[in-house]
Amino acid sequence: MAFTNLVQIYRCLCDMTRLRILHLLKQGPLCVCHFQDVLQLPQVAVSKHLAYLRRTGMVEARRHEQWMIYSLPASPGRELDLQLRCLQDCVQTEPVFRGDSRRLKALGPKCNWIPQAVEPSRAAKQAGSRKCHSAQCTA
Amino acid sequence: MAFTNLVQIYRCLCDMTRLRILHLLKQGPLCVCHFQDVLQLPQVAVSKHLAYLRRTGMVEARRHEQWMIYSLPASPGRELDLQLRCLQDCVQTEPVFRGDSRRLKALGPKCNWIPQAVEPSRAAKQAGSRKCHSAQCTA
DNA sequence: GCCGTATATTCTCATGGAGGTATATGCGCG
């Protein structure tokens, strides 16, 4: 009954915050505090929307030390894949989403758990790079 | 602010009945009583969903004698167009939708207001073809 | 074990929307 899935996918997509989250995830995995920074929304909002997306299989999550890293499913279903592509097309030129992308880029290189470095080097750890370096994270 | 639109489009799409309606409309204009037949839902349900879709610009309606004929917008926005295509792709193989298509075909030729004949011939009118000939319509 | 940071869960309140029944409107006919 994949068609039930389809409605569920659409339910996920009919909220602007979730659209923005998915759009960001298209560009790579992210942790919650980065979503906070980029979306400029309170933690609870982000967290709840992520939980929603997770419940319905739209995103996956794994823990890395203190951070939860969210990403698009490694093997999304056919429908989800189509929908995410379509979303991307629809969103390409929208100011809000472009703004998000911009803020995301501003953060990107500061993260020590970004894909290439999910397992931070021992050196990095000792250097204190355990922190979440995103702007708002005063950790 | 086309992005508001996008969320609205998704809101329309997150209901199975509306998905089925849109899928049917992809195959051509339809009147309410045919939706009833094909979807096998009560009139009020169909009518309300159509009203919803109409309010948000997802479908257009025109009156033809006693019937309201609904169709996809002549010039849908870019987003809507993309979404409808995507929907089509997602839905292609789903039993529910295939069932709808089948029932639709069974009705099709009987309608005197179908696109080719929106203005029924005088002869047809006199022959009593004013009626809505769909299965359930005991008119 | 305690603390701080990161994230999740719980609760309350408010809203939207789906389904159903009853009723209203619009149209053509006689």
Add this chain to the structure above:
DNA sequence: CGCGCATATACCTCCATGAGAATATACGGC
């Protein structure tokens, strides 16, 4: 004009879910 059919709207009830505040849990460092 009154009737019947096609369709729309109003009203009600129920449920999902969004926002926000407060609280709970998880993890690493000391």
